[in-house]
Amino acid sequence: MRSLQPSSSQINELRKTTVELENRVNPLQERIAWLQGLLQQSNPSLKDIDSIPTGQAVTLPRAVGTNPLPPSPISLHEFVANAYPQSSTSPPPTSTHPSLPSYDTALKLAHTYLNYHCQTHHVIDQEEIEDDINKVYRENGLTAEELSASRFRVFSVMYLEMMGGADNDPTVQTCRSLAINEVKNVIRGQDLVAVQSLVFLCRFAIREPGGIGLWQLAGMAARTALALRLHRRDDVYKQGFLNPDEVDWRQNEKRKNIFWAVYNLDRLATFVLNQPPSIRDCDVDVDLPSVTPSYGNRLPVSDTAIRNHSLRLRMLYGKIQEAIYGVSVKDDRPLEERTQMVCNFVHQVDGWYRASPLKADFVPISDATVNRQLLDDISYQQMMLALHRPSSLIPEIPSEYVDKLLDAATKSITLYQHYFSRKEIPMTWIHLFQIYTSSVTLVKCFSEFRRRSGHQSASLAEFETRIGQCRDLLAQFGTKWPESQLYQVMFGNLIELYNAESELAAHKIHNILVAPSTTTTTEAIDPAFHEFLGGFCGVGTELGTCPSFASSSLDSSSPLGFLKTLGVDGFDRSSW
Structure with missing residues (x-):
């Protein structure tokens, strides 16, 4: 047995x-x-x-x-959620929604979004957004509580990709409403989802008027990212987890991409809006994003190479802002020493421009490379403007700086003209502000040419041509964003100041297209130049404090909201 x-x-x-x-x-x-x-x-x-x-x-x-980590810093949830009120109606099921893009259209929009935005603000990859779309477009995808983050990402991506079309397209507004309905849910915690969502809201702020400004949103995203240690090297970041081995390569790369997207936006707000940064370079030791697959961007180089190239430009933004425009910067050193500092920065900007991956020998010339290179060309000229304008470091600029400013401003306006003619430029507040500052710089240069003894004479015909180009570019934004007409009003007032300062009638600019202020004074161009640039020149003034502005030319509500959108706040309207 x-x-x-x-x-x-x-x-x-x-x-x-x-x-x-x-x-x-x-x-x-x-x-x-x-x-x-x-x-x-x-x-x-x-x-x-x-x-x-x-x-x-x-x-x-x-x-x-x-709770060792509070739900949000500075009442983030209440502050942002209240700025984006929810729709009072519940969304119908996906299959019966009258204005929702089809499943195939959603995938196509997502892929198009990745092709463009991954070059600058890469916070979501193809696998994640496709998974989100699959979840949202299934049964109960618009109502399931656990899918709030997926809905926010899907409808934010579709809205940002479609918003360049017709303003009255019900599909665009539906996607925006469905995204905004999830804001209070996605920023409730202090986690990667909250930071990722704030980056999307920053994109909203850049592309549309009203609401919270870019500087505020980027600051909130930055503080949340710092609290999560997204800015630290891998070993320090992983210490925040009970089991550091649980942080796989994909998750680690995602947090790097999200952090650098926040850094990108923070430095953009710092440079364009003349606001202090929320992230200090000395606190950052996380690596730049690793090489990722291309999403079919029609460029012969990877998205990561383009993105890291843009990040190096943003790093220069912060260094220039701190060294030249900081409130603690003094002008008590010899002029030669201060101009050498500027020269060193010019060399760094030149090096950045030459290091573009699009300038490699193997990169063929195509419409895609030309369109992308235009952005670098504009950025280069904007950096030249920032380096040679009156600043805390050099309040009274030498004559050779005036020539450099005229050259950079002229090229910047010409590049924008070319960009608009190709219909390749998105309507954003960043481009509007850069066009405006380039235009104001032109007026400053011609004023300097006229008053500086022994300096080259300025051609009135050339001046009028350039001013006409500036007006045309500023007017491009007026039909889409009525609030932007304030910039046309301010530019018209600056031209009137220029005319009031002119001693000879032949030097005056006629045919002003924007109604000038009835209270324009004969102040010198220099103080007005400082104020029109919103404190760019380091004198502590803010956009909108110039006494030559006419209160009657400013709407009672939209200009204030418009200026707040640009990060300019805290001024008394009665002083205008």
Whole structure:
């Protein structure tokens, strides 16, 4: 008769299995004990939790214990959520929604978005957005509470991709409404989802008037990112997890991409809006994003190479702002030493421009490369303007700086003209502000030419031609954004100041297309130049404080909202 006794090999196998199970169970028991301890510390009423049957409902006291990471810094949830009110109506099911893009259209819009935006603000990859679309377009995808983040990402991506079309397109507005409905849910916590969502809201602020400005949103995203240590190198970042090994390569790359997107926007607000940065370079030691697959951007170089090239430009933004325009910068050193500082920055900008991956020998010339190179060309000229304008470092610029300013401003306006003629430029506040500052700089240069003894004479015909180009570019924004007409009014007032300063009638500019202020004074161009640039020149003035502005030319509500959108706030309208 066959023995029923287990063999020695079976016994050894069972012992081995038992040890493996114990090794799995013991850490779980330790974790359960640790979690129970945390619950008992924060809720003394749960001191007998061991005796409570598993699955039994437990009523907790209303008092909430201390959270080591608060839900949001500076009441982030309330501040942002209140700025983006929810729709009062619940969305119908996906299959019956009258204005929702089809599933195939949603995928196409997402892929197009990735092709363009991954070059600058890469916070979502193809796998994530496709998974989100699959979830949102299934049954109950528009109502399931656990899909709030997916809905926000999907409808934000579609809205940002479609918003360049017709303003009255119901599909565009539907996507915006469905995205905004999820704002309070996606920024509720202090996690990657909140930072990612704030980056999307920054994109909203750049592309549309009203609401919270770019500087405020970028600052909120930056503070949340710093709290999560997204700015730190890998080993420090992973210390924030109970099991650092759980942070895989994909998750780590995602947090790097999200952080650098925040940094990009923070430096953009710093440079364009003349506001202090929220992230200091000395605090950042995380690597730049690793090479990622191209999303079909029609460029012969990777998205990551383009994005890292843009990030190096943003890093220069911060250095220039701190060294030349900072409030603590003094002009008490010899002029030669200060101009050498500017010269050093010019060399750095030249090096950045030459290092463009699009300038490599193997890159062929195509419409795609030309269109992308135009952005670098405009950025280069804007940097030249920032380096040679009156600043805290050099309040009174030498004559050679005037020539450099005229050259950079003229080229910037010409590039924008070319961009608009190709219909390749998005309507954003960033481009509007850069066109405006280039236009104001032209007026400054011609004023300097006229008053500086021994300087080259300026051609009135050339001046009038350039001013006409500036007016045409500023007017491009007026039909889409009525609030932007304030810039046309301010530019018209500046031309009137120029005319009032002219000693000879032949030097005056006629045919002003924008109604000038009735209270324009004969102040010198220099103070007006400082004020029209919103403090760009380091004198502490803010956009809108120039006494030559006519209060009657400013709408009672939209200009204030418009200026706040640009990050200019805290001024008294009565002083206008």
